[in-house]
Amino acid sequence: AQTVTQSQPEMSVQEAETVTLSCTYDTSESDYYLFWYKQPPSRQMILVIRQEAYKQQNATENRFSVNFQKAAKSFSLKISDSQLGDAAMYFCAYRILSGNKLVFGAGTILRVKS
Amino acid sequence: NAGVTQTPKFRILKIGQSMTLQCTQDMNHNYMYWYRQDPGMGLKLIYYSVGAGITDKGEVPNGYNVSRSTTEDFPLRLELAAPSQTSVYFCASTMGRLSSGNTIYFGEGSWLTVV
Numbered sequence: 105a106q107t108v109t110q111s112q113p114e115m116s117v118q119e120a121e122t123v124t125l126s127c128t129y130d131t132s133e134s135d136y137y138l139f140w141y142k143q144p145p146s147r148q149m150i151l152v153i154r155q156e157a158y159k160q161q162n163a164t165e166n167r168f169s170v171n172f173q174k175a176a177k178s179f180s181l182k183i184s185d186s187q188l189g190d191a192a193m194y195f196c197a198y199r200i201l202s203g204n205k206l207v208f209g210a211g212t213i214l215r216v217k218s
Numbered sequence: 219n220a221g222v223t224q225t226p227k228f229r230i231l232k233i234g235q236s237m238t239l240q241c242t243q244d245m246n247h248n249y250m251y252w253y254r255q256d257p258g259m260g261l262k263l264i265y266y267s268v269g270a271g272i273t274d275k276g277e278v279p280n281g282y283n284v285s286r287s288t289t290e291d292f293p294l295r296l297e298l299a300a301p302s303q304t305s306v307y308f309c310a311s312t313m314g315r316l317s318s319g320n321t322i323y324f325g326e327g328s329w330l331t332v333v
Contacts, residue, residue, distance in 0.1 A: 108260070147306060149261075149324035173323065195260055206322065208260025 107130045108198050110209035117186045118217050125181045125212050127196030138179045141196040155179065190217045220244050223307040224309050224325035231332045239294040239328050241309030249312045252284065254305040261308060267292055276312040300331045
């Protein structure tokens with residue numbers, strides 16, 4: 105069974121600084137997708153970034169980028185120039201290429217200090 | 219621009235009561251999902267549907283039932299509420315299979331407390 109582990113229950117970052125959220129996963133599949141979702145206090149889940157396992161290039165979306173290490177099964181999220189609006193719970197998620205089910209990690213609360 | 223709409227947003231139930239969480243989407247999506255999120259945990263899939271008239275169990279289906287009579291609606295029913303069902307429930311939808319790279323759209327969540 106696939107599992108997703110987020111080892112940091114909570115992280116803090118100063119406004120305008122950079123923070124990295126960790127995620128590791130366990131799978132025997134070779135092709136899959138990885139995601140980072142943001143869940144603000146409103147509880148709505150918002151897709152931040154997506155990575156296809158067959159792509160070697162790390163995905164980037166504006167201030168958000170990932171460090172995807174396939175061999176190590178690691179998928180960290182880097183947030184640059186942190187803003188107050190980035191404060192939220194962040195979830196790492198996985199699904200197999202042919203699957204229709206997302207497997208979520210337990211989440212990391214990100215606090216942004218002004 | 220409604221997307222996925224869930225009702226109610228908040229509900230308190232007594233043990234043994236029944237209720238239905240409503241979910242509707244206006245994007246003509248074929249696939250719909252129900253997740254639950256317990257405190258400090260990720261989302262767990264309860265049930266999903268790949269189209270009208272078709273439903274299937276997810277990871278944690280016990281204590282729940284679903285139906286999909288139309289493309290738009292995917293209600294989740296709790297027949298005999300138990301304290302273990304206290305959670306936040308999310309409905310979601312996608313146009314096609316997640317495996318095809320479709321974006322999953324979530325509703326805003328429904329807070330359910332069973333006392």
